[in-house]
Amino acid sequence: MSKLPVVSGLEVIKALVSFGWVADRQRGDHVILERSGRRSIPVPLYPEISKKLLRKIIKESGIDRKEFIRYLIEK
Numbered sequence: 618m619s620k621l622p623v624v625s626g627l628e629v630i631k632a633l634v635s636f637g638w639v640a641d642r643q644r645g646d647h648v649i650l651e652r653s654g655r656r657s658i659p660v661p662l663y664p665e666i667s668k669k670l671l672r673k674i675i676k677e678s679g680i681d682r683k684e685f686i687r688y689l690i691e692k
Contacts, residue, residue: 626662632688
């Protein structure tokens with residue numbers, strides 16, 4: 618299991634967009650991303666996302682965890 622990097626909400630959003638998610642709307646400090654056939658994912662625009670929340674976002678997105686982490690590290 619790979620270690621999760623420390624990332625901001627904006628970095629998570631950029632990663633999700635690169636995997637086909639679309640930033641649909643924003644409410645306060647949360648951006649809601651959507652993808653056809655999938656549930657929407659709210660991502661907070663915090664300077665640092667907790668590892669627990671990052672794991673949950675990765676799981677809900679349906680993206681392979683190693684592939685997601687590889688994208689975040691290579692950016």
